[in-house]
Amino acid sequence: MIKMFNDLTKKKDEFIPLESGKVGMYVCGPTVYDYFHIGNARAFTMFDLIRRYLEYRGYDVTYVQNFTDIDDKMINRANDLGITVRELAERYIKEYFDDADALGIHRADHHPKATEHIVEIIDIVDRLVKKGYAYEMDGDVYFDAHKFDEYGKLSHQNLEELESGARVDVDERKHNPIDFALWKKQKPGEPAWESPWGMGRPGWHIECSAMASKYLGDTIDIHAGGADLVFPHHENEIAQSEAANGKPFANYWLHNGYLNIDGEKMSKSLGNFFTVRDIRKKYDPEVVRFFLMSAHYRNPLNFSEEQLISAKNGLDRLYTTLNNLEFAKESAKEDHPVTEDRVMEKINEHENHFIESMDDDFNTADAVSALFMFARDMNIFVKEGMTVKAIDRAVGKLKAWGDLLGILQRSGEESGVNPDVEALIEKRNQARKERNWAEADRIRAELSGMGITIEDTPQGTRIVSR
């Protein structure tokens, strides 16, 4: 049984999909006006992981993640760069996929763009106007928050509380400060579409309501995004969708915690952010992914180079086990003491731990500890001596868990064997046989200079890739 913390109910709820065996999941994607930062990466990565886990548990998941390709930020950035909004969007959607693919984030089933759903957006705004939930003011259309009784049910605040803290709004034409734009009248030079209210463009929140319904239906199982979207974005989505459709919008609302820098939220507005693109120059994206899953997705997580190094070393440990196993295969014998059965015992033991952790609100930090414990067991087994079947089992399982989490897919022996290197190793082994340590160390240093690290094991000398 999978339990997930639902912000709507403020507790861990058992997950029961609308339709047995199927899950509709919508995740708020990036505004494509720049490279995305590591904070964005946390949301995309962790919800990708949750999706993978749901699939692993047998659900048929339809996953939707949008691109916001029209809003103030898009327009401003396009102007700064002297290109069209459309060109800007195309550029950064491409860059998004470049980084997301590197992080092992699976492609969504649908990646809808706001600008390609203007018809659907106008339709829902129109229905809201006709139902009396929205009003037009000189080409702008606003949602009247006071008309939606349940406004505030996600952020658990009432209108009065929200409005008392609201900052001064320049737009005096709104009925109430909390009202938000569904449709914005065109300003000179801005991209615009025809609508019943004249030329204009969609407000920010409405696109998600329109696209979620289109691809997943009026009620979806899971809606997810960063904690900063709870209010106003998700609150507004609920208001719009439920007012328009008269049905619950989403049954489970999942929000990931912030990624912090020195204990402070990382955000573009604060300027204290690191893009994934920059981090990739120095660290393997797999390390970044591993780092992100080292904490529970709902908790705040501090980002630092030190943590990244720690994650890299931890991940290396897992890879070492994988390499140890594969290397041991070359000298494996049928009469070795560790048989497939003994490996299976360990797998069962740790798999239960793994599943229980993931079932409990996707506790990746705890699930990963199962991998480490399994790795230790396998390291011990390698020393004892394993059969080929036992090794295959162990490698298969470790890779299967890794595949689920999006790590450990790199193969142990990446590059083909270089004959020169082979010769040098042979030469060094000869020197070692003759106990000519000076020569052996010299050759090791020479190899090291070529970027090759070697290790002497009881089974022979081998190349370690990292």
Next chain:
RNA sequence: GGCGACAUAGCCAAGCGGUAAGGCAGAGGACUGCAAAUCCUCUAUUCCCCGGUUCGAUUCCGGGUGUCGCCUCCA
């Protein structure tokens, strides 16, 4: 001001009523020509503080303190 989250070793981080997982870093040991890797051992006696409930609390309740966040574009 309103609402909320979090506080566990040098660092990161699980656990959330039964006496503190895991990782990183560090120390010692085994193995090794050396190194690396691996294995073993060690590293939290206020789990922020003070009360309360309980046979028993890191875990539940109340009150503090501290940090962060939302109420403004933001994952």
